[in-house]
Amino acid sequence: MKTLDGAACPPYLYERRNKQKTMANLLAHKTAQEPFDLHLHSNCSDGSDTPAQVVRAASERGVTMLALTDHDNVLGVPEAMAEAAKIGVRFLPSIEMDAEWSHEMHILGLDIDTQEPRMQEALVIALRRRGERNREIVQRLLNIGCDIREHLQGEIGAATRLNIAIALVKGGFAADTRDAFAKYLRRGCPGFYTVERFSPETIVQLILGAGGVPVWAHPMNGHADPHKVAPMLKELGLMGMEGFHPSLSEGDSVVITSIARQMGLIVTCGSDYHGDHRPAVVPGQTWRDTALLHQTREFLEARPQRAL
Numbered sequence: 425m426k427t428l429d430g431a432a433c434p435p436y437l438y439e440r441r442n443k444q445k446t447m448a449n450l451l452a453h454k455t456a457q458e459p460f461d462l463h464l465h466s467n468c469s470d471g472s473d474t475p476a477q478v479v480r481a482a483s484e485r486g487v488t489m490l491a492l493t494d495h496d497n498v499l500g501v502p503e504a505m506a507e508a509a510k511i512g513v514r515f516l517p518s519i520e521m522d523a524e525w526s527h528e529m530h531i532l533g534l535d536i537d538t539q540e541p542r543m544q545e546a547l548v549i550a551l552r553r554r555g556e557r558n559r560e561i562v563q564r565l566l567n568i569g570c571d572i573r574e575h576l577q578g579e580i581g582a583a584t585r586l587n588i589a590i591a592l593v594k595g596g597f598a599a600d601t602r603d604a605f606a607k608y609l610r611r612g613c614p615g616f617y618t619v620e621r622f623s624p625e626t627i628v629q630l631i632l633g634a635g636g637v638p639v640w641a642h643p644m645n646g647h648a649d650p651h652k653v654a655p656m657l658k659e660l661g662l663m664g665m666e667g668f669h670p671s672l673s674e675g676d677s678v679v680i681t682s683i684a685r686q687m688g689l690i691v692t693c694g695s696d697y698h699g700d701h702r703p704a705v706v707p708g709q710t711w712r713d714t715a716l717l718h719q720t721r722e723f724l725e726a727r728p729q730r731a732l
């Protein structure tokens with residue numbers, strides 16, 4: 425009897441090896457069927473939970489692998505990673521980045537090396553631009569009589585427009601965040617202001633450079649045609665599409681997953697959890713017990729686990 429590399433192998437060892445392999449396959453298959461969530465936000469961007477609370481909330485919902493994907497920063501990664509290790513769930517240090525595009529385009533960088541120098545440099549720039557934009561929006565709102573400064577908690581530099589919408593609600597200037605966007609923050613509204621962002625190409629390259637997996641987040645949000653945009657992004661190095669997200673109908677998911685399959689991209693699922701800031705969303709809610717997501721899980725599980 426020969427092993428794969430041609431060396432002789434006693435029958436009993438061969439059998440034992442095969443048995444071990446089967447056991448390993450069975451275990452891997454079992455893990456692949458457990459829920460995972462690759463899109464969650466903490467209060468390091470626009471979620472309400474601390475990074476550790478995000479991990480606990482996900483774990484309580486049965487999620488056994490998760491990615492913290494705060495906007496343009498990885499500040500919550502050490503705390504979330506420590507909590508995940510304590511609980512015993514698989515954690516992927518990740519990020520969500522806003523790309524310069526005619527429509528909204530968000531790209532997730534899953535399982536990145538957060539210490540990679542070019543990524544760190546880019547995040548400093550992105551945070552500075554976000555801070556500039558936020559100050560300008562707050563000033564524009566002030567000019568029309570909406571003073572929300574006391575309602576903006578924490579560091580304004582990391583705040584997103586959702587934080588500003590929440591501040592508008594707290595200040596009594598809008599009924600809810602949807603109303604705040606419609607009245608003040610959308611394009612054409614008095615509080616609309618945008619700054620330069622990285623191109624999709626730069627973002628994909630940054631994520632690949634940091635050893636991560638670039639995934640097009642909620643591909644239908646920006647009203648772009650995914651049939652046209654996905655091949656362009658694939659050309660740049662995109663590796664996956666978020667096929668299951670609260671913004672996608674069942675029909676949308678069918679479209680996205682079939683495009684991904686045709687193009688050899690992985691399909692991911694993400695709840696886009698924001699804690700109390702989006703109370704209808706719970707971790708793990710977009711996971712489905714499908715072969716496509718099992719494959720994604722196996723692909724991610726096979727990557728070496730990152731440590732701090």
Ligand SMILES: [Zn+2]
Nearest residue numbers: 520530641642
């Ligand atoms: Zn997004």
Ligand SMILES: [Zn+2]
Nearest residue numbers: 463465520696
């Ligand atoms: Zn998000």
